[in-house]
Amino acid sequence: GESVGLHLPTLSVQEGDNSIINCAYSNSASDYFIWYKQESGKGPQFIIDIRSNMDKRQGQRVTVLLNKTVKHLSLQIAATQPGDSAVYFCAENAGGTSYGKLTFGQGTILTVHP
C-alpha cells in the first residue's frame, strides 16, 4: 500500500534575495528557542537562538523574531546564498531543569537558486 509521511514545507528563492522561514510553537511555557540548519546526512547546526524575554535578535545575516502572543517564531536570512540551501528547523526548550530537551518543528526546505 501507499506509505503516508510528512511533507516538509518548501521555500525557493533566488540568490541575493531575503528569506523568511516561519515556525509555530506549541508550548507557552517554552523559554528558549533555537533555529537549526541541517544539511543532508548531517546533524543540526546551530544558527541563532532567542530567549522568551526578547522579541528580536540579530546575528550575521540572520534575524530571529519571536511573537509570544501568537506563539510564532521566524528566521530571516538576508542576501541568501546557495550555501544556505538546507532544511531549517525551529526548536523550543520547555524550560525547567531539562535544559537541552528540545521539541523540534517540522522543518522547512530552503532552496536557493543561483
Place this chain on the structure above:
Amino acid sequence: GAVVSQHPSWVICKSGTSVKIECRSLDFQATTMFWYRQFPKQSLMLMATSNEGSKATYEQGVEKDKFLINHASLTLSTLTVTSAHPEDSSFYICSGSGGTEAFFGQGTRLTVV
C-alpha cells in the same frame, strides 16, 4: 562552540543483531545527553534523556528494552539498538548539555537489512 563527536557516522547491520552508537563530548562535561531519531523527510523526535550516572528517561512510545542507553561518564553516552529490525533504520542524533547550551553530534545513519 563545544564539540560532540558521534560514532559511527553510518552503519549497516543485519536484522536481529545489535548496534552500539557512541556520543562523546570532547571539550565539556555533558551532564545530560539527549538521543533523537529522525526518519527521512521528517523532523527530529526525542527518544530519551540521560543524566550521568542515572537511568535514562524515555519518551512515550520508545521501548527502553530495545534502545539501551548508558551514560556512565560525563563525556560518554551510548545508545544500543538491540535486535534491530528494518523499521529501526533511521538517523540517530545525540546532543550533550552541560547546563546552558546543547550541542549536537553529527548523527549516525543506521540501515538494518
